[in-house]
Amino acid sequence: MSPVSRRTFLAAAGGTALVLGVVPGFRRLRVLTGEAAEIEREAGRLNAFVSIDASGKVTLVTHRAEMGQGAYSVVPQMLAEELEVDYATVEIVVAEGDSARYGSQITGGSSTVRGSLTQLLVAGATARDLLVRAAAQRWGVPPAECRAERGTVVHPASTRRAGYGELVADAARLEPAPKVPLKPRARYTVIGKSLPRRDLPAKVNGSAVFGLDFRLPGMQFAVVERSPRFVGRVKRFDATASLKVPGVTKVVKVERDVFGHRREGVAVVATNTWAAIQGRRALEVEWDDGDAPAVDTETLYARMREAVRSPGNHFRSQGAASVALERATDVLDVTYETPYQAHACMEPLNCVAHVTADSAEIWGPIQGPDWVRGHLADALGLPLEKVRVHMTFLGGGFGRKAFTDWTHEAAMVSKAVGGPVQVVWTREDDLTQGPFRPGMVYRCRGAVANGRVLAFEGTMAGQNMNAQEPGSDPRAFNRDVVEGIHEGWFDAIGHWRFGDAPLEAPIPVMWWRSVYSSTNAFAYESFVDELAAKAGVDPFTFRRRHLRDARVTALLDRLAQVSGWDGRAKGQGYGLALTHCFGSSAGHVVKVRRAGSGVAIERVWSVIDCGLAVNPDGVKAQVEGSVVMALAAACTHEMTFAGGVAAKRNFDAYRLPLLRDVPPIEVHVLESEHPPGGAGEPGLPGVAPALCNAIADLAGTRIRRLPFDLARI
Amino acid sequence: MPTTLTVNGRRVRVDAAPDTPLLWVLRDALGMTGTKYGCGIAQCGACTVHLDGAPVRSCALPLSAVGNGAVTTIEVLHQDRRGKALQEAWIAHQVPQCGYCQSGFLMAATDLLARTPVPTDADMDAALTNLCRCGTQPRMKAAIREAASRLHDAAGRREP
Ligand code: FES
Ligand code: FES
Numbered sequence: 001m002s003p004v005s006r007r008t009f010l011a012a013a014g015g016t017a018l019v020l021g022v023v024p025g026f027r028r029l030r031v032l033t034g035e036a037a038e039i040e041r042e043a044g045r046l047n048a049f050v051s052i053d054a055s056g057k058v059t060l061v062t063h064r065a066e067m068g069q070g071a072y073s074v075v076p077q078m079l080a081e082e083l084e085v086d087y088a089t090v091e092i093v094v095a096e097g098d099s100a101r102y103g104s105q106i107t108g109g110s111s112t113v114r115g116s117l118t119q120l121l122v123a124g125a126t127a128r129d130l131l132v133r134a135a136a137q138r139w140g141v142p143p144a145e146c147r148a149e150r151g152t153v154v155h156p157a158s159t160r161r162a163g164y165g166e167l168v169a170d171a172a173r174l175e176p177a178p179k180v181p182l183k184p185r186a187r188y189t190v191i192g193k194s195l196p197r198r199d200l201p202a203k204v205n206g207s208a209v210f211g212l213d214f215r216l217p218g219m220q221f222a223v224v225e226r227s228p229r230f231v232g233r234v235k236r237f238d239a240t241a242s243l244k245v246p247g248v249t250k251v252v253k254v255e256r257d258v259f260g261h262r263r264e265g266v267a268v269v270a271t272n273t274w275a276a277i278q279g280r281r282a283l284e285v286e287w288d289d290g291d292a293p294a295v296d297t298e299t300l301y302a303r304m305r306e307a308v309r310s311p312g313n314h315f316r317s318q319g320a321a322s323v324a325l326e327r328a329t330d331v332l333d334v335t336y337e338t339p340y341q342a343h344a345c346m347e348p349l350n351c352v353a354h355v356t357a358d359s360a361e362i363w364g365p366i367q368g369p370d371w372v373r374g375h376l377a378d379a380l381g382l383p384l385e386k387v388r389v390h391m392t393f394l395g396g397g398f399g400r401k402a403f404t405d406w407t408h409e410a411a412m413v414s415k416a417v418g419g420p421v422q423v424v425w426t427r428e429d430d431l432t433q434g435p436f437r438p439g440m441v442y443r444c445r446g447a448v449a450n451g452r453v454l455a456f457e458g459t460m461a462g463q464n465m466n467a468q469e470p471g472s473d474p475r476a477f478n479r480d481v482v483e484g485i486h487e488g489w490f491d492a493i494g495h496w497r498f499g500d501a502p503l504e505a506p507i508p509v510m511w512w513r514s515v516y517s518s519t520n521a522f523a524y525e526s527f528v529d530e531l532a533a534k535a536g537v538d539p540f541t542f543r544r545r546h547l548r549d550a551r552v553t554a555l556l557d558r559l560a561q562v563s564g565w566d567g568r569a570k571g572q573g574y575g576l577a578l579t580h581c582f583g584s585s586a587g588h589v590v591k592v593r594r595a596g597s598g599v600a601i602e603r604v605w606s607v608i609d610c611g612l613a614v615n616p617d618g619v620k621a622q623v624e625g626s627v628v629m630a631l632a633a634a635c636t637h638e639m640t641f642a643g644g645v646a647a648k649r650n651f652d653a654y655r656l657p658l659l660r661d662v663p664p665i666e667v668h669v670l671e672s673e674h675p676p677g678g679a680g681e682p683g684l685p686g687v688a689p690a691l692c693n694a695i696a697d698l699a700g701t702r703i704r705r706l707p708f709d710l711a712r713i
Numbered sequence: 714m715p716t717t718l719t720v721n722g723r724r725v726r727v728d729a730a731p732d733t734p735l736l737w738v739l740r741d742a743l744g745m746t747g748t749k750y751g752c753g754i755a756q757c758g759a760c761t762v763h764l765d766g767a768p769v770r771s772c773a774l775p776l777s778a779v780g781n782g783a784v785t786t787i788e789v790l791h792q793d794r795r796g797k798a799l800q801e802a803w804i805a806h807q808v809p810q811c812g813y814c815q816s817g818f819l820m821a822a823t824d825l826l827a828r829t830p831v832p833t834d835a836d837m838d839a840a841l842t843n844l845c846r847c848g849t850q851p852r853m854k855a856a857i858r859e860a861a862s863r864l865h866d867a868a869g870r871r872e873p
Contacts, residue, residue, distance in 0.1 A: 068811030068847050196807060203812030204800040206747020206787035210813060213746035221741065246730060272741035273750075274733045346751055346759060346813040346846045395749070395813030396846050427752045617807060621852075625810055628848025651756035651844060660838035662850040 018130065018168045020050040020123045049095075050079060050123050052131075056151055056165030058085050063095040063105045064116075065367050066199060067394035067401070068625070069680050070618040073197045078117050078614055081190040082124030082182065084148040085164070088198060097369025097389035105370040113614050114583055114676045125180040127171075134170035135162050185612070185673060194617030199393070211365035211392045212350045216420040219352060221273045222413050223280050223424055224254060226265035226433060229294070229644040230506045232287035234264045241282035242268055247275025251283065252416040256409035257379065258435070258508050259468040263405070267413045273424055292506050294644035297439075301337065304441035304461035304503055308335065312459045312499030314477035319495030321445075324455035328447035332534055336444065336523035337705040339638030341437040341512055342646075344654060347395020348430035353410035354420040359386045360411055365394035367402035375404035376411055398629075399511030403435070431654055432646035436639055437512030438463040438503075442523035448535040452545060455495035456531075458482075458524060463509045464502045465516075475502050484517030484685045485524055486580040492546035507641065513629060514681035517581040521685030522634075522692070522706060525577040529693040530702065539576045539693065540565055552578070555587050555609050555670060562668055563589035563605040573599070575694025577686035583677030584610035586623070588690040592698050598711035599695055601631070601663040608667070608683055611674035620667040623683035627665050630687030632657050638707050718779050720745070721789040731777035735769075736760045738776050739786060747787035747816050751844070758843030761817040762786045768824045787816035795826040795864060802860040810847035817843050822857055831861050 049061045060079055064071045076090035097105060128148045135153035136143040139160055146155045154161045202208040227233070239251035250269040255262055266285050270276035311322075325331050351364025360376055369389040377387045394401055410423040425433075440462035447454045460481045467474045478500045490496065512518060532542035540560055544553065556578065560566055568574050573592040578585065586608045592599040606623050613619045636655045640647045648654040667683075692703040699713055715728050720743065727742040734753075739745045739762070748771060751759030755773040762771045763785040790796035799822050809815045818841065825832055825840040832840070837854055 068809075070810075196804065197809075199812070200804050200807065200809050203809040203815055204803045204819060205791060206745075206816045208812050209746070210749075212750060213740075215744065215746075272729070272733075272737060274730070274737040274741070278730075344846055346749075346757070346811065346844070348750070394811060396811045398846075424750075427754075621807060621810060621849075624851045625848035628850060629846070650754050651752045652754060656757075656844045656846065657850075658838070658844070659841045659850050659853065662848070665851045 018052045018127055018172050020127055050127065052127065052164050052168055054165050054168055056163045057091060058083065058089065058151075058164075059091045059093055061093045061095045065391045065394050065397065067365070067367065067397035069622060070197045070199075070615060072199045073195060074113055074615050074618055075116065075120070076198075077190055077195055078113070078120040079124045081188055082121050083128050085151045087190060087195060089151070094391050095369070097366075097371075097373035099370035099374070105368060114678060117614065117676055121182050122180070125182055126176050129177050129180045130171040130174050131164055131167045133174055134167045138162070138167075138170060191612070191614050192616070194615055197618070208393050210347050210395045211352070211363065212347055212395070212422075212424065214352050214363045214392055214422070216352060216354065219420040219422055220249060220269050220271060220417060221276050221424060222267045222269040222421050223273070223276045223426060224265040224267045224409060224413070224429070225280050225283055225285055226263065226429065227287045227289070228432070229287070229289050229292060230434065230508060231261070231292040232264065232289050234266060235286040235288040237266045237286070238284040241284070242279040245270070245275055245279040245282055247271045248279035250417055251279070252413065254409055254412040254416065256405040256412070257375070258405045260470045265409065267416070267423070269413065269417055269421060276424070277426065289644070292644065295505055295507065296642045296644075297640040300439060300503065300505060300641070301441060304439070305335065307461040307501035307503060308441050308443035308459045310501065312501040313475055315497050315499035316479070316482065317497035318490065319455070321455045321457045321495040321497040324495040325445055325447055325457060328449075328454060330534070331445055331447050332527075332530055333443070333445045334527065334530065334704060336442045336526060338440045338519040338522055339706055340439040340507070340640070341633055341637070342431045342434070342639050342648070342654060343396070343398045343400035343512055344431060344637075344656065345394075345396030345398060345400060348427055349401070349406045349425040350423060351407050351410045352420060352422045353407070353414035355380065355411050355414040358382065361388045361390070362407050362411065363390045363392055364407065365397070365401050366391050366407065367394065367397045368404070371402070372404050372407045375408060379408050380411060380415070398513040399515070400435070402511065427651065428649045431639070432649055434646065435508035435510035437518065438465060438507075438509040440519045442520075444523055444527040446527060446531050448531050451535045451537050451542075453493045453531055456493050456527075457497045458527075459499040459501055460520070461501040462503055463505055463507065465509050465511065468508065474504050478502060480516040482520070483515065484520040484579050484581045486547060486552065486578060486585065488547035488549050488552060492548075506644075513626070514581060514684040517579060517681070517685040518630070518633070521577065521579045522688045525579065525686060525689035526692055526704065529575070529689070529696065533696075543576070543578055551609055551674070552585060555585055555607050558668060558670060559587040559589055559605065559607040562607065562666065563591070565589060571697060573602075573694050573698030575690045575692065575697055577690035577693060579682070579686040581678075581685060582681050584608060584679065584682035586682045586686055588627070588686045590687070590690040590694040592691070592694045594698070596711065598709065598713045599698060600710065601691065604663055604665045604687070606665065606667045606683055607670060608679070609670040609672055610677040610679050610682065611672045612676045613669050613672070613679070614676060616669045619669045619679040622679045623667045624665050626681065626683035627687050628657060628662055630684045631662070631691070634688040634691060634706050635708065635710050636661070716776055718776070718784060719781065720784045721786060722783070727776075729776055731775060733776045735762065735771035735774045735776060735779055735784065739771065745786055745788055749813055749816055751814065751817075756844070757814070758817040758821060759814050761820040761843065763820060763824065766827070768821050787820060790819060790823065793823060794867075795860070796823045798860040798864050799823055799826070799857070802856040802863070805859065806852045806856040808849050808852045808856050810849050814843060814845040814847075815849075818845065818853065822853070825857070826861060826864065831865065832857065
């Protein structure tokens with residue numbers, strides 16, 4: 001959500017509270033007085049995102065999901081800076097899905113901080129200014145002689161003080177200043193501090209309510225048998241045996257919409273989850289797969305390997321890469337492959353739906369409540385205001401919980417049952433139904449001259465996540481073919497060309513933490529290393545030579561320093577990678593050593609430049625998590641397909657790293673004057689290439705296909 | 714069919730089929746949702762509880778096998794001095810991210826400290842075979858070490 005395109009709106013509610021909101025479409029600040037309900041009517045769509053009541057309690061409506069990134073702390077932290085209150089006392093209310101009020105609510109694209117910092121600073125400053133002026137007026141002193149601190153306005157000269165609560169009624173009668181100057185960075189006292197997360201006490205004692213923990217009176221539980229292939233319709237089903245399972249109350253055909261395609265299933269509803277699972281085991285369903293191709297991993301990759309042999313459908317280029325490569329004497333021409341991946345959030349998909357004849361309500365681990373709301377209103381033929389969507393804590397999201405298929409399906413089940421139902425996806429459902437991160441094949445061609453890249457050609461083959469809806473063209477150019485690459489490369493190389501050879505397949509694919517960067521970076525940053533080796537130049541020096549921007553240089557310097565790069569000898573097992581996505585740059589050095597017939601990862605050093613880090617420890621945690629997730633995707637798991645079916649059904653086959661597999665990870669967050677970038681995703685893409693570059697350094701073995709087994713190098 | 718079992722020191726009656734895994738008895742019949750479902754096949758540890766003081770993966774433990782055993786869950790972990798020390802260290806080190814796996818990890822870590830008051834890294838690697846998708850593992854070892862040393866100091870104070 002972009003703060004610049006919206007207007008800050010201030011209103012005073014009935015003398016009992018000060019309410020600040022952002023309303024799309026307002027051209028300037030306005031004040032409304034009266035009762036809250038009246039203001040709401042007058043303003044039409046008042047978004048009361050901050051309010052202070054007569055007791056001084058500050059309430060903040062957050063429209064972003066808490067999925068592990070610390071939103072419930074970092075959002076009040078941003079407000080507290082200018083409002084001068086203790087971030088820990090700000091009460092958080094989680095917004096319902098409502099795009100008219102909040103704009104896009106999607107928690108994705110690493111947007112929690114960068115999407116709302118300015119808004120929260122302005123809101124805090126505007127409210128504080130009103131409160132200070134109200135106090136000054138009461139005391140008959142100039143506002144400049146007063147200041148706000150910890151929810152109180154003080155007048156040091158006379159030692160008078162008044163809590164915000166006492167001032168709210170007067171403040172509400174004042175005209176808000178059109179533009180309150182914001183603090184310079186140097187005077188921040190809250191932003192930039194590693195304040196503890198407020199949701200953690202509930203996350204160490206079992207009391208945090210995730211979607212799967214949400215309960216309604218009279219709620220039943222359901223699981224759904226879905227076509228194991230991605231396109232099946234229910235031909236017939238026999239529920240006789242299911243209905244004999246004690247606890248099973250209903251068996252009903254349902255559907256869900258997956259990127260505009262209708263998918264069917266049979267729901268088994270019961271008084272508890274286990275009975276539903278047992279009832280489903282007893283169910284007989286016959287599927288009609290139509291003439292869908294029964295894809296398998298080998299044929300998909302064979303097609304992609306073939307596709308990258310031709311130059312691709314579309315491309316973005318500069319200079320004349322193919323001419324330069326034709327003339328070059330020593331061309332490096334290699335192929336990299338990355339696997340399909342499931343999101344595998346620890347909390348499998350689930351939600352509670354309660355649909356009645358004229359309303360629908362959903363509670364669950366939802367990344368995009370506004371999308372869910374709009375989609376449900378359409379699917380159920382209800383007016384938008386009759387659909388309410390509530391976000392619980394998310395037990396991981398990583399992109400999967402941004403979609404609307406599973407909430408749709410749950411609504412269908414509830415409608416059929418005529419009461420509240422929790423639809424639970426088993427781990428098997430969660431892993432095998434997708435959408436997946438698409439598998440990719442990259443062909444990279446390049447040549448070096450005088451210690452620099454002369455020409456670089458990259459062709460990517462894979463399914464296009466951006467074109468799956470019916471009517472969209474799956475062969476349309478996928479501009480994300482360069483996502484993750486540091487922009488500096490485009491200026492530094494005379495001849496380059498990045499092309500896209502889309503693969504058409506019936507497998508639903510979608511955003512997976514850091515999206516295309518998560519696979520692009522493996523190919524391109526491995527290839528840069530291979531080119532550096534060809535040029536006979538140290539990998540750090542090689543990157544520094546091409547990327548002259550001061551921010552990148554600072555990042556590379558810091559990374560070299562913390563990892564001890566300059567003191568190392570070649571062949572000791574150090575590898576480097578550098579990427580940029582979602583507004584932030586990250587560099588990693590991985591150190592490996594020999595261990596039996598394979599290698600072990602000794603340590604990972606990561607440096608991130610995410611601009612202003614509102615909560616540096618929160619950024620660190622996000623990078624640590626990204627490193628672990630990237631190592632898992634490189635070394636322990638992949639999704640494969642056989643006969644049109646996803647073949648890895650649970651964690652015994654789709655293996656996640658154990659504590660012993662996780663190496664020490666040292667994260668450094670650069671201090672920066674720049675506006676905030678993302679933190680949740682940029683730390684992921686560079687890990688796999690840094691690891692493979694380290695292995696090449698140690699063992700001379702170049703790994704060009706993920707995942708691979710560390711124990712066999 | 715009604716069965717009586719002991720959960721967190723209380724005798725409770727539940728009406729559930731004997732093959733129902735303890736996990737679903739806790740979550741659906743007793744409404745104790747701190748114990749999580751992650752895989753259902755004893756792979757992830759999200760469902761870890763203690764049975765007579767030893768960690769078990771409750772998704773793979775049928776109600777009929779619980780018998781008279783004492784079941785202890787995350788909801789009362791703070792009553793155990795080791796559990797409490799770990800919860801505090803978990804917060805001090807800001808371990809959880811999404812938090813979904815953490816109940817299980819804490820139950821497993823509490824058992825580790827009961828058996829091995831000052832665990833080495835290798836002890837932790839061997840004892841904690843739970844899964845975390847958010848990648849909170851890097852902070853866990855330091856948190857366990859801190860809890861262990863606080864417990865050690867406290868024990869020292871009690872017996873000078
Ligand atoms: S749910 Fe029991 S081990 Fe995963
Ligand atoms: S904290 Fe999210 S799975 Fe462990």
